[in-house]
Amino acid sequence: MASQNLSGGDIFGGGEGMIPSAVGGYEPIVITDADVESNLKSLSQFEIYWRRFRRHRLALIGAGTLLLLVLMAIFAPLITPGVGPTTVPAFELGVPLGGAAHPPTLDNFPWRIFGTTNMLNYSILAQITYGARVSLLVSFLSAVFTTIIGTVIGSVSGYFGGWVDNLMMRITDVFLSIPLLPLLITIAAIYAGSGSVESIIVILSIFSWAGISRLVRSLILSLREVEFVEAAKAVGVRDWRIIFRHILPNVLSPVIVTLTLFIATFVSLEATLDFLGLGIKYPTISWGNMLTNAQNDLLVGDWWWAFFPGLFLVITVLAVNFIGDGLRDALDVRTRID
């Protein structure tokens, strides 16, 4: 009995999930069609990630919210037909200028739902929808460019090593050691006097990639040493497949998570620049410069002009952070999701 056990019986299959037979008995294995067609569907990588992501409720809510915000930005002219952020709606024309702003009300729906600005009675709803275009465009594009720059520099650094790595990492150190906000203020003051969307994107991307390049470099360095890459080579996986199926997925998922978090950072950073008068300038409306314009009104108690752009900023940052959380859990298959 004991010898039978040793040759593969109970001891052999002792752990959870072992098959306590077959191996000891040398019986031929019969795989039936039913086994092959069993309910164990093979999952593609994407299906696995999606299944994990959608179990993260907050991330789903965040994704839905962000989708609504993006749709709002894209279809701004349809939401406020005929009324731009700096056009006075026709019905307001009869109202004497120079008066106080209207608080939020359902009168003349929907133009005054978030109230109006003082002096010219612009619709804050229209300013929010059009302002979303600037805020979202700047933060999305800056995050994408930042990630691309950081990933390329980090990959090259990690892959080639040696003096290339040394040079690139010293440059990265320089960029990391500069405090971002004073630098942005200086640069914006010099070059972005025009306050164009493009210049803000360029400035944000050029000075934010250092962290990502370090992340990517460290990932590549550790993946170069990992045994599963060698194991893949040993089972005859071609080089390009190793790169695209083994190395990149393991690099990209932390990078994608960082990208979403960068979007959140840039939404508030762009608003900060605008608020300081260094970013997008009137008459282009962004959530950030709405806050600037609303400063004096806030002091006299007209809260809505500052409140609603602030609210949308908070909602956007939260939504993006939730998505980042969900993506991190979904893409890192090692974390448990209950």
Next chain:
Amino acid sequence: MIDTVQSASPAPPPAPTDALLDVRDLKVHFPVGGNIFGARGAIKAVDGVSFFIKKGETLGLVGESGCGKSTTGRAILQLIPPTSGQVIFQGQDLTKLSAGAIRRKRADMQMVFQDPFGSLDPRYTVEQVISEPLINYKRGNRKEIRARVLELLDLVGLKSNFLNRFPHEFSGGQRQRIGIARSLALNPSLVIADEPVSALDVSVQAQVLNLLEDLQDRLGLTYLFIAHNLSVVRHISDRVAVMYLGRIVEVADNKALYTMPLHPYTEALLSAIPIPDPVAEEKRQRIVLTGDIPSPANPPSGCHFHPRCPRAQKLGNPEICRTVSPPLELKTAGHYAACHFAGQ
């Protein structure tokens, strides 16, 4: 006069005709230091290793950490390009083959890796891991591959409902089974097992060793079993090769090596094995080697082992040990040793 002999590496002993793998004077040197214009020196990880493995047998390869055992295994599979030497597998010298030809050849020689946590891609499900070699070499359609994966899971003693699970959900032993299933997917004839059990608990080690033996019986596999644990090697091997600092110092049948070692290094290794018998254990005399294993970047002259060799010390440090590298010679039937004073 005698100094000049050192660099000449003698022709390795001829391999029998039924050898599946014949490694001849294999060298793997890694350049170190220097700058872009050239390396200053080289780490001689593998420095003239020769051995053969007959079809269906298990050759154990033992040695201290850093002696070049794993590098030897990888160089045989051409995962690390050898600096020189020949690796004759099924009659073909692998070192002369093109990258494409080596890739085709890899279907017939596979590797089981040491670290069951690092050797499986954390993003791959069990099914993706095991089917990867099958997809690579286009072994059948989806249904056939699925059937083969299930067969392999059964073969290594894992349940079929593990297919969509990830490596981190398994214990070390189970992961090693997944790695073994992957290495067997293509029906290889040679499996190089690089310390397949050294990362596992002792109880699990026995299970995996039994599995490997069992698979050998059923599938007619040939193993190169790399390990640093002499008891494990004794359990599984037909013949054993002992490696020290990039060279093989002794090769013999399992029994011959463990009962009458010819090389002082082997003697010292064997004396370190505890005996599971309190009376015998009392009397066991350990040969304690002094000093650390020297750097393979700057190995000792002559016999690599001479600075630590108790036999040389006993014999009054003969000059030949310091100046002449002893060739691996046939001493008795099937028993090779590289020592000027073998068996003394």
